[in-house]
Amino acid sequence: MELRHSMRGAVKPYLATPHGILFQGDCIDLLSGLEPATVDTIFADPPFNLGKSYGDDINDSRPDREYLDWTNEWVAEAIRVLKPGGAFFFYNIPRYCIPVGQDLTERHGMQFRHWIAIMMKNTYPRGRGLYPAHYGLLYFTKGEPKTFTKLRAPIPTCRHCGQEIRDYGGHRDKLNPKGLNLTDFWEDTSPVRHRKFKKRPANELKPMIPERCILMSTAPHDLVVDPFGGGGSTYEVAETRHRRWMGVEIGDCLPIQERLDEAAIPLSKEIDKNLNPMEWVRLSEKLLHAACAYERPADEIGDAPLDGRPTRRAPKRANQPRLIESD
Numbered sequence: 001m002e003l004r005h006s007m008r009g010a011v012k013p014y015l016a017t018p019h020g021i022l023f024q025g026d027c028i029d030l031l032s033g034l035e036p037a038t039v040d041t042i043f044a045d046p047p048f049n050l051g052k053s054y055g056d057d058i059n060d061s062r063p064d065r066e067y068l069d070w071t072n073e074w075v076a077e078a079i080r081v082l083k084p085g086g087a088f089f090f091y092n093i094p095r096y097c098i099p100v101g102q103d104l105t106e107r108h109g110m111q112f113r114h115w116i117a118i119m120m121k122n123t124y125p126r127g128r129g130l131y132p133a134h135y136g137l138l139y140f141t142k143g144e145p146k147t148f149t150k151l152r153a154p155i156p157t158c159r160h161c162g163q164e165i166r167d168y169g170g171h172r173d174k175l176n177p178k179g180l181n182l183t184d185f186w187e188d189t190s191p192v193r194h195r196k197f198k199k200r201p202a203n204e205l206k207p208m209i210p211e212r213c214i215l216m217s218t219a220p221h222d223l224v225v226d227p228f229g230g231g232g233s234t235y236e237v238a239e240t241r242h243r244r245w246m247g248v249e250i251g252d253c254l255p256i257q258e259r260l261d262e263a264a265i266p267l268s269k270e271i272d273k274n275l276n277p278m279e280w281v282r283l284s285e286k287l288l289h290a291a292c293a294y295e296r297p298a299d300e301i302g303d304a305p306l307d308g309r310p311t312r313r314a315p316k317r318a319n320q321p322r323l324i325e326s327d
């Protein structure tokens with residue numbers, strides 16, 4: 001998972017959209033090319049060091065110390081580029097969430113917000129221990145959060161009969177019709193496993209996970225960075241939710257291109273291959289400034305992308321309940 005050292009160096013633009021850009025290369029090279037206090041939210045779903053296959057040159061089975069040293073290296077860069085009040089989400093197994101969380105607090109002075117437990121189905125028993133049924137999603141901010149939007153999730157129903165699952169102790173009529181307050185226990189986010197909905201062989205997240213993080217911690221046009229592209233779920237969500245985004249993937253970028261394409265997001269591969277991450281940030285801010293002159297209110301920004309071209313709305317993905325931004 002760390003890199004082929006031969007690949008370390010400049011990251012190269014792979015594709016651009018009205019709101020975002022994807023680079024090919026190593027996440028540490030991308031992050032170290034950004035100035036301090038540039039990014040509003042970082043969502044990171046790195047390989048978990050569980051021996052999965054991410055391509056020939058990525059070793060996903062390393063001694064803990066080596067994995068954590070590498071993690072510390074990219075996390076330090078990520079925290080450096082966050083704006084004050086910006087959010088850092090780190091998705092991993094509890095075994096690694098613990099040391100990384102401690103480092104975030106003690107070394108980086110980050111503010112702990114939540115350990116979100118993401119329920120996992122179909123994991124496998126490992127050795128002499130309990131059956132692992134959740135992963136951790138750490139949510140930290142650089143000081144007081146500058147944006148925190150409370151989210152609501154639809155009232156859960158049975159997927160067979162459509163009836164509501166709980167009776168709320170006779171207080172159903174008191175529930176907010178917009179849905180239930182989102183908690184720190186997410187049981188509706190099991191991974192995309194069906195081949196039909198999967199873009200990559202390993203570890204694609206249900207877009208609902210990055211979507212909640214983005215909606216919670218950013219405003220439209222803020223900048224979201226995901227340093228581990230994978231199948232591109234964060235990028236699709238950021239684009240359709242009108243956040244600027246920057247991504248990087250060390251392996252094959254084609255699945256990300258295909259995902260964005262299927263979501264009817266206008267893609268450009270005609271980009272200056274020498275454009276560096278910081279130049280893109282400045283460019284996107286300028287375009288944003290120009291776009292603001294004619295934009296409608298934030299909840300309608302859908303049709304006013306950064307470059308002024310109309311964006312087609314992405315079709316709703318299968319099994320993807322809508323989220324409601326609350327109150």
Ligand SMILES: C[S@@+](CC[C@H](N)C(=O)[O-])C[C@H]1O[C@@H](n2cnc3c(N)ncnc32)[C@H](O)[C@@H]1O
Nearest residue numbers: 001026027045204205228230231232233250251
């Ligand atoms: C767990 S997957 C991310 C999946 C993604 N969140 C999604 O939902 O599609 C991790 C990805 O990080 C990539 N990766 C691993 N090391 C990397 C590095 N140093 N720089 C950039 N990408 C890296 C892997 O190739 C893999 O595609």
